[in-house]
Amino acid sequence: MYFFDKNEAFKNKVFLIDEDGRTYTYGQVWQIGDTITAGIPDRSLCLLLTGNDVSSVSAYMALLRKSCPVILMGKKADQEVIRRMKESYRPAFVIAEGACEDQKEEPAEMYSKLGLLLSTSGSTGAQKLVRLSRDNLQANCDSITEYLGLTEKERPITTLPMEYTYGLSVIHSHAAVGASIILTDRTFFDPKFWELVEKYEATSLAGVPYSYEMLHRLRIERMDLPRLRTLTQAGGHLKTELQESIGTWAKETGRRLFVMYGQTEATARMSYIPPDRCLEKIGSIGIPVPGGRIELLGTDGEVITEPGVNGELIYYGDNVSLGYATCREDLAKGDDNGGRLETGDIAYRDEEGYFYISGRKKRFIKLYGKRISLDQIQDELQEAFDTADIVCTGDDENGVFVWKTDQAAGADRDALEQIFWDRWGIREDKMQLRMIDQIPRNASGKTIYKDLTEEKEDGVQKE
Numbered sequence: 001m002y003f004f005d006k007n008e009a010f011k012n013k014v015f016l017i018d019e020d021g022r023t024y025t026y027g028q029v030w031q032i033g034d035t036i037t038a039g040i041p042d043r044s045l046c047l048l049l050t051g052n053d054v055s056s057v058s059a060y061m062a063l064l065r066k067s068c069p070v071i072l073m074g075k076k077a078d079q080e081v082i083r084r085m086k087e088s089y090r091p092a093f094v095i096a097e098g099a100c101e102d103q104k105e106e107p108a109e110m111y112s113k114l115g116l117l118l119s120t121s122g123s124t125g126a127q128k129l130v131r132l133s134r135d136n137l138q139a140n141c142d143s144i145t146e147y148l149g150l151t152e153k154e155r156p157i158t159t160l161p162m163e164y165t166y167g168l169s170v171i172h173s174h175a176a177v178g179a180s181i182i183l184t185d186r187t188f189f190d191p192k193f194w195e196l197v198e199k200y201e202a203t204s205l206a207g208v209p210y211s212y213e214m215l216h217r218l219r220i221e222r223m224d225l226p227r228l229r230t231l232t233q234a235g236g237h238l239k240t241e242l243q244e245s246i247g248t249w250a251k252e253t254g255r256r257l258f259v260m261y262g263q264t265e266a267t268a269r270m271s272y273i274p275p276d277r278c279l280e281k282i283g284s285i286g287i288p289v290p291g292g293r294i295e296l297l298g299t300d301g302e303v304i305t306e307p308g309v310n311g312e313l314i315y316y317g318d319n320v321s322l323g324y325a326t327c328r329e330d331l332a333k334g335d336d337n338g339g340r341l342e343t344g345d346i347a348y349r350d351e352e353g354y355f356y357i358s359g360r361k362k363r364f365i366k367l368y369g370k371r372i373s374l375d376q377i378q379d380e381l382q383e384a385f386d387t388a389d390i391v392c393t394g395d396d397e398n399g400v401f402v403w404k405t406d407q408a409a410g411a412d413r414d415a416l417e418q419i420f421w422d423r424w425g426i427r428e429d430k431m432q433l434r435m436i437d438q439i440p441r442n443a444s445g446k447t448i449y450k451d452l453t454e455e456k457e458d459g460v461q462k463e
Contacts, residue, residue: 002134003141003176004064006030010178013152016054017182017200019192024054026178033062036100040093042066045108045331047091049075049082052158052183055098057171060162063095064134069110069331071117071129072163088127089117089328109332117325118165120264130264131322131333137172139318140267143289144173147272148230148258154179155227157202159188159211166234169268170206188214194223201227208235210445212242213388221249234260234269236446237357237375239383240282247278261285261357265341267319270294271355284354285347292317294355296347304348310358313347316340346373365394367430374400377424384419385411391439391447399430403452405438 001007010026017023024032036059040046046068050056056075063070071089073082075096086094090105115134144150154174158181160167174181182200186193188211196202205228207215212233231250238259250257256275262268271294273286288294296304296311304311316339323336346358359373366372377400378392389407394400400420404411413433420426440451 002064002138003172004061006065007178013178014180015175016057017180018054019184019186019196021200022054023180024058029054029058029061032098033058033060033065036095036098037062037066037068039100039102040066040068042068043107043110044068044092045071045089045105045110046093046095047071047073047082047086047089049073049077049094049096050162051075052162052167052185054183056162057181057183059095059098061175064115064137067115067134069114069117072168073119074161074163084127088326089129089331108328111322111332111334113335114322114331117331118163118168118264127326129325131325131331132267133322133335136267136319136321139291140169140269140289141172141176143291143317143319144169144269145176146290147274148173148232150174150177150179152178154203154230155182155201156204156206157182157193157197157200158184159206160208161185165264165268166206166208166262188218197225197228203227204230204232206232206234208445209233209238209242210388210441212238212246216242216245221245228255230256230258232258232260234262237283237379239379241383241386243282244279247282250275251279259284259286261355263341263343265321265337265343266292266315266317267321269319270315270317270341270343273354277354281354284350284356286354288315289317289319292319296349307351308348310346310348312361313343313345313355313357314340315343365400366396367399367426372400372424372426380423381411381416381419385409385415387411389439391449391452393449393452398432400426401432401434401452403434403436403439405436 012025014023015026015029046063048059048070050072092103092105094101113133114131116132117129120130150173156170156174162168182196182202184196247257257278258272258275260269260272262270269289270292271286271288273281273284293316295314297314298304298311320337320339320341325331344361346361347355349355359375363374374392374394381390382388385408387408389405391403392400417428420431440448442448
């Protein structure tokens, strides 16, 4: 049985709780979804514009039950982006706010196992989508419920957009065990969010590194949250001091912090650190999720088995996506990956089999004949100046571009030049400083590096 099927054992259990305290049983959610999608034939290509709300979750589950491949986009997405998505894929139906609109399109030719289409975290606004099967969704759902030890007693609150693979996986994994989900689009800085946490007794929070920056500023360790038992983090590298701070608080108060690693191309998760090793393995992405396997490949394709040696991280598992699509015709493609994903991340393992990301394959430049990791430089700068408002890009010719906002106090040119020389031996002529009003980030808090270019002059003041 899939997590989205009608499980009679859950029929009368509360599935969703909205901001006004209204509760919806699994049976009611099935009925709402069936009503919204009543006029949609099975296997129709659909575009669902989502929010963290009852109609979005209900319609999504119903479309999966009808085997309708569905493109997920946020309902607040730019209208031009939505228009281009419609133009590229020509969905038969568009669903938004509980209403279904027939687009009068001819049926698309689609691979029989195609179930879901999601934007990758790095391609917000683009038409490149990850093709996922219903079996991919279920496989990752099973591994997550296993290593998190989820039960029907869980009550997560939504902290990430539903159209983002991490936020979606929270819905999948809790629906699979008959748990209740508190729905909201509010942020941590909204007092109403914490009222919902307290009133409806949320048991878990999910977040990306930027989310944990916010929790740190809000001093979560001083909050009275007796029901909160689990915190999960994915979507990028968590700064050392944050993992130490949140991990120590969790340990001292009997809570669990799961640090995880994943990509949309693997449905959601590929590895995790068991919470009892969280403080011992700071900086690690952990061990493979149940049902998954990781190996490292050298530049000549050999499998690296020695601890401490860098190689490209290759993931194997039933949660690996079918491949990509950039237009309607690509929906007919079969399984291009065959359960094997070249992540593009460079990593090494320690002697206990825990993996560590050194950087992105595309986030390296060559200076003075040496490979330099932009991710490593960025992480160290953020820690040195205690801010997320510093990010790095670069190339072999010009060196490293440091982009920062006015919030990056103390990170002036002299201080940066000193760090670059002391830590990496990079001279001042290979460090370019750029001021920017705001670091461009997508809905999940990840930096959109493609928006940080020399060609984009708006909002940039060169020093």
